[in-house]
Amino acid sequence: xxxxxxxxxxxxxxxxxxxxxxxxxxxxxxxxxxxxxxxxxxxxxxxxxxxxxxxxxxxxxxxxxxxxxxxxxxxxxxxxxxxxxxxxxxxxxxxxxxxxxxxxxxxxxxxxxxxxxxxxxxxxxxxxxxxxxxxxxxxxxxxxxxxxxxxxxxxxxxxxxxxxxxxxxxxxxx
Numbered sequence: 153x154x155x156x157x158x159x160x161x162x163x164x165x166x167x168x169x170x171x172x173x174x175x176x177x178x179x180x181x182x183x184x185x186x187x188x189x190x191x192x193x194x195x196x197x198x199x200x201x202x203x204x205x206x207x208x209x210x211x212x213x214x215x216x217x218x219x220x221x222x223x224x225x226x227x228x229x230x231x232x233x234x235x236x237x238x239x240x241x242x243x244x245x246x247x248x249x250x251x252x253x254x255x256x257x258x259x260x261x262x263x264x265x266x267x268x269x270x271x272x273x274x275x276x277x278x279x280x281x282x283x284x285x286x287x288x289x290x291x292x293x294x295x296x297x298x299x300x301x302x303x304x305x306x307x308x309x310x311x312x313x314x315x316x317x318x319x320x321x322x323x324x325x326x
Contacts, residue, residue, distance in 0.1 A: 199315050202228040206309055206321035208292075213303040213325055214245060216267065218295040220309050220321065221276075222285070230285040230313055234258045237312035238270045240297060243305025243325070256295050270295035301325045 203226030210219045218240065224230060238256040243249050254268055262271040275283070276290040285291055301307060308322040 195315065198228055199317060202226045202230070202313055202315055202317040204230075204311065204313060204317060204319045206311055206319045207290075209307070209309055209321045209323045211242070211301050211307045211323065211325050214300045216297045216300055218297065218307065218309065219273075220293050220295070222291040222293065222311055222319070224285045224287050224289050226317075227287050228315075229281070229287070231281075231283070232314040233272065235314035237310070238295065239310040239312075240295060240307065241310075242297065242299075242307040243302040244299040245302040246299055249302045249305065252297075252299060254297055256297075262294055265294060265296045267296050267298045 203224075205223045205225055206220055207223055208219065208221040211217075236258060238258070239253060240256060241251060241253045244252045256268055256270040259265060259269040259271040262273055265271055270293055272291050273294050274292045275285070276292060278286075278289055280286045280289075295309075303325060305325045306322055307325055308320060310318060310320045312318045
């Protein structure tokens with residue numbers, strides 16, 4: 153009888169020690185899930201409060217330059233311009249007037265802007281944080297395409313923020 157009590161006491165002790173050693177791992181996993189959930193909630197909240205629009209889109213016939221503005225109409229501060237997506241679709245002034253699509257990369261400067269690049273020429277209402285697109289502020293931009301545009305064709309600019317909010321504008325080429 154004494155041996156069975158010792159064996160059962162050993163099993164109970166082992167089970168308690170095992171449970172106590174597993175508890176920190178369970179807490180660690182729970183903490184990771186909670187942190188991930190909080191980050192996801194923060195990202196979704198940011199997306200929910202982000203809103204932009206594209207305005208003042210202009211493109212002149214036989215030019216590779218586009219001018220457009222991005223208005224921050226939401227409540228989120230935008231500043232990570234090199235992670236913005238800029239896509240331009242237009243009718244090119246080359247044989248057969250094909251419709252071309254170009255993905256533009258952000259350039260820090262508009263001086264000698266190369267093709268497939270876009271830059272910020274100025275900011276309107278930039279009163280709070282210099283160089284950061286706060287709510288109710290406007291980025292005035294210039295973009296440079298590879299090909300000249302066809303008179304009467306349509307040009308479309310799509311802008312996506314770093315958190316995935318999109319805006320589009322189209323205009324007929326004059």
